[in-house]
Amino acid sequence: MRIYQEKDYNAMSRRAASVIAAQVVSKPDCVLGLATGSTPVGTYQQLIQWCKQGDLSFAQVHSVNLDEYCGLAPEHDQSYRYFMQTNLFDHVDIKPENTNVPSGLVSDPEEECARYEDVVKGLGYADLQLLGLGRNGHIGFNEPCGEFPLATHLVDLTESTIEANARFFASANDVPKQALTMGVGTIMKARKILIVASGADKADAVWKAFCGPITPEVPASVLQLHPDVTLVGDGSALAKLMEDKA
Ligand code: F6R
Numbered sequence: 001m002r003i004y005q006e007k008d009y010n011a012m013s014r015r016a017a018s019v020i021a022a023q024v025v026s027k028p029d030c031v032l033g034l035a036t037g038s039t040p041v042g043t044y045q046q047l048i049q050w051c052k053q054g055d056l057s058f059a060q061v062h063s064v065n066l067d068e069y070c071g072l073a074p075e076h077d078q079s080y081r082y083f084m085q086t087n088l089f090d091h092v093d094i095k096p097e098n099t100n101v102p103s104g105l106v107s108d109p110e111e112e113c114a115r116y117e118d119v120v121k122g123l124g125y126a127d128l129q130l131l132g133l134g135r136n137g138h139i140g141f142n143e144p145c146g147e148f149p150l151a152t153h154l155v156d157l158t159e160s161t162i163e164a165n166a167r168f169f170a171s172a173n174d175v176p177k178q179a180l181t182m183g184v185g186t187i188m189k190a191r192k193i194l195i196v197a198s199g200a201d202k203a204d205a206v207w208k209a210f211c212g213p214i215t216p217e218v219p220a221s222v223l224q225l226h227p228d229v230t231l232v233g234d235g236s237a238l239a240k241l242m243e244d245k246a
Contacts, residue, residue: 001210002230003245005238009198013042016130016196016232020047021056023128023192029060033129033187035140036065036083039196040130044088051092058094064120065101066131066140067181070154072104078168079104102152102180109154113180117152120186129190133197136160137205137218141181144217150185154178184222192228195220197237206233207240 006012020043023030034040050056065080074081081101089099100119106112120126131139136158142149143158156178157165166172187193197206209220210231216222223229231238 003238003241004230004232005242006232006234008234009042012196012198012232012234013040014046016040016043016194017046017050019194019230019232020128020130021050024056024058024061027127028057029062030127031062031064031123031125033126033182033190034063034065034084034088035130035132036067036080036087037132039132039198041087043130043196048088048091058092061094062098062123063089063094063100064123064126064182065099066129066187067179068102068104069176070104070109070178070180071176074101074103074105104176104180109178109180113152113154116180116182117186120152120182125186126190128192128194129187131187131193131195131220133195133202133205133209133220134161135164135201135205137208137220139184139187139195139220139223141179142184142187142219144219146216148184148216148219148222151183152180152186153183155181184216184219188222188226192230193223193226194230194232195223197231197233199234200236200239202233202237203240206231206237207244210241211244 004015068080072079102116141155162175165175169175208218214221
């Protein structure tokens with residue numbers, strides 16, 4: 001496992017973007033697994049800048065996103081499709097038809113989960129999967145539970161995730177209660193994992209994920225079993241982990 005502890009959010013974002021750029025440069029037709037949330041926004045901004053400067057191209061890249069809220073249309077400003085369009089896809093040369101996000105607006109979410117798993121499998125799974133980390137240790141929307149879910153599935157969001165994401169909605173009541181997410185098994189099939197974490201409120205989750213026992217109660221702890229993980233964080237998110245490793 002490689003660990004980069006950067007001094008602040010901007011340095012963390014540049015480092016994470018450089019890991020993604022290295023992947024795209026070394027394999028221009030790669031499959032990128034992408035995440036939403038606050039943490040990767042700066043990473044995406046850096047990638048957009050390099051693309052606009054002509055230093056990077058996503059023309060041959062396929063992307064697969066981790067998750068989507070149930071019940072939100074792609075045009076809804078809190079849907080993860082909308083997030084990806086506005087934070088990355090609309091500003092780089094990726095082909096729209098090469099981008100994949102689960103659909104939250106389907107009559108049969110289970111069927112959509114099976115379809116999405118087939119899409120990811122059909123692309124040969126991600127060459128590089130970008131992950132954020134929930135304060136409760138979730139990855140994608142794989143919430144703490146009794147066993148690691150394998151494939152893309154429908155999930156009931158925990159109170160702590162609803163509360164953490166309420167900042168993007170008018171109130172906690174407006175946060176969808178369910179989501180579709182790649183499973184831990186789908187994520188673990190990625191050849192490389194890049195996980196980003198920022199801020200002191202992630203320090204415990206980072207420590208539990210990489211220093212604690214491997215347990216589905218901390219879904220990210222499964223990454224201890226992955227052969228190629230890069231963790232990029234700012235000083236405060238990695239503080240407890242680095243103390244332990246010192
Ligand atoms: C987003 C996702 C989530 C977030 C996590 C951290 O697609 O799957 O697991 O990565 O909730 O979110 P932020 O970065 O907002 O703290």
